[in-house]
Amino acid sequence: MRWLIAAVVLVAVLAGLLRWRRPAWYWLSFGVTFATCRVLGRYRAVMDACGLTVPPPRWRLAIARMANRPVPEPRAPRILRLRPTRTGLVLRLGLRPGQDAFDVAASCDRLRHSFGMFGVTSREIRSGVVELRMTGYDVLRRVQMPARAERSTMRVPVALREDGGVHYRDYRTTPHALTIGATKSGKSVYQRNLVAELAAQEVALVGIDCKQGVELFPLARRFSALADNPDTAADLLDALISHMEDVYQLIRSEQRITADTPDADIAADIWDLPDHLRPVPVVLLVDEVAELALFATKDEEKRRDRIITALARLAQLGRAAGIYLEICGQRFGSELGKGITMLRAQLSVRTAHRVNDETSANMAFGDIAPDAVLATVQIPVSAPGLAITGDASGGWSRIRTPHTSLRAAVDACNKHAHLTPDLPALDAFRPVLASPAVPVAIPAPAAPATP
Ligand SMILES: Nc1ncnc2c1ncn2[C@@H]1O[C@H](COP(=O)(O)OP(=O)(O)OP(=O)(O)O)[C@@H](O)[C@H]1O
Numbered sequence: 001m002r003w004l005i006a007a008v009v010l011v012a013v014l015a016g017l018l019r020w021r022r023p024a025w026y027w028l029s030f031g032v033t034f035a036t037c038r039v040l041g042r043y044r045a046v047m048d049a050c051g052l053t054v055p056p057p058r059w060r061l062a063i064a065r066m067a068n069r070p071v072p073e074p075r076a077p078r079i080l081r082l083r084p085t086r087t088g089l090v091l092r093l094g095l096r097p098g099q100d101a102f103d104v105a106a107s108c109d110r111l112r113h114s115f116g117m118f119g120v121t122s123r124e125i126r127s128g129v130v131e132l133r134m135t136g137y138d139v140l141r142r143v144q145m146p147a148r149a150e151r152s153t154m155r156v157p158v159a160l161r162e163d164g165g166v167h168y169r170d171y172r173t174t175p176h177a178l179t180i181g182a183t184k185s186g187k188s189v190y191q192r193n194l195v196a197e198l199a200a201q202e203v204a205l206v207g208i209d210c211k212q213g214v215e216l217f218p219l220a221r222r223f224s225a226l227a228d229n230p231d232t233a234a235d236l237l238d239a240l241i242s243h244m245e246d247v248y249q250l251i252r253s254e255q256r257i258t259a260d261t262p263d264a265d266i267a268a269d270i271w272d273l274p275d276h277l278r279p280v281p282v283v284l285l286v287d288e289v290a291e292l293a294l295f296a297t298k299d300e301e302k303r304r305d306r307i308i309t310a311l312a313r314l315a316q317l318g319r320a321a322g323i324y325l326e327i328c329g330q331r332f333g334s335e336l337g338k339g340i341t342m343l344r345a346q347l348s349v350r351t352a353h354r355v356n357d358e359t360s361a362n363m364a365f366g367d368i369a370p371d372a373v374l375a376t377v378q379i380p381v382s383a384p385g386l387a388i389t390g391d392a393s394g395g396w397s398r399i400r401t402p403h404t405s406l407r408a409a410v411d412a413c414n415k416h417a418h419l420t421p422d423l424p425a426l427d428a429f430r431p432v433l434a435s436p437a438v439p440v441a442i443p444a445p446a447a448p449a450t451p
């Protein structure tokens, strides 16, 4: 008996320790069983308490009355499926007549407390079926991407969502993106993650990093073109536009519009071209975009107009030529001058890290998802990398990227350096790879004059 008590105490201590130090392991070892029992055991009572039941139908009341039986109880949504996952539980519910998905969404916070879960979100699968995704612990505190996240052409996993799902950046469905955030909020780490993932794909990476290249130049072996100041950036963007024009010429020459060509074979973008002719897609990453839009002199103003016009043209026309924009900055609003809001309207994926004021959050979500603005201003300073992401559909979610160090990103880029394509139009901007690091001499402070 003493052995049994000792074993139970040991297991309880172990569970407590795991829950405190390694919540993901606790969930997989103990949490999932406890949570499943709790959800199934309390289901009816919780649904009743949360107002998610409907009265029984009239015919059942009539039968009960005729048979002199007790009045049937109100009915909760039917459980269609309960599936444990790596981070929580997925509960699929069949709604009763008179209920709607909004009722369930409005009760998510109450369900979270009642089932003792860390988070609950809901989404409608189809008419009458709602899925509740529950997380057993704070999955965004220490991000661990699932080892087997799906990857396909131009679709890469970049972050974990608060419901435990993977957030993908899919260039073919949403070509251009804007990422904003205050300084030290995690924008460059987000972009670095994206580069590390894209490095393994058949894609040309082109970068503009106005912080003198400190973020992107270490990854240069996987980049087909890089610019580290606004002057080079202006020339690079012009070259990218001429690349785009070449690609359109190629698509036109391959369109094959004759009466006997089936509709599906008419090429309208690079993905319709046969494999051997398809030009490699290009992802243009811009860090610190505001640097490109600021000016102090007349010449700089001309350069700024040239850059913003080129970016707007790429955003409007680039998609079919396989040119995708990924723009990062601290703010991206009309105060940066003319053309900015027109450019912003083309950037359909919006991601906002921590911001210092509501106006900055409005720049990302004001025109697409007003509730996301509130969620953005609530991001704490203590969680860099935490962000809100949304797209033009109005849906949004809280995400966090894994903390990819610069070393890990450099390793990924070096490993896939052989995939770096040569784009003839951008040859002049190909980064020069100096193998031994040249020490930069920082001038010593002048010695004080001796009397
Ligand atoms: N996903 C993350 N998880 C954990 N820590 C992170 C994450 N993202 C960023 N950080 C931390 O925040 C620091 C700042 O991140 P980052 O350089 O990406 O900020 P930034 O928004 O680009 O800032 P700036 O505008 O000054 O360039 C990083 O050095 C890292 O320590």
Ligand SMILES: [Mg+2]
Pocket (backbone or CB within 6 Å): 187, 188, 189, 215, 287
């Ligand atoms: Mg940065």
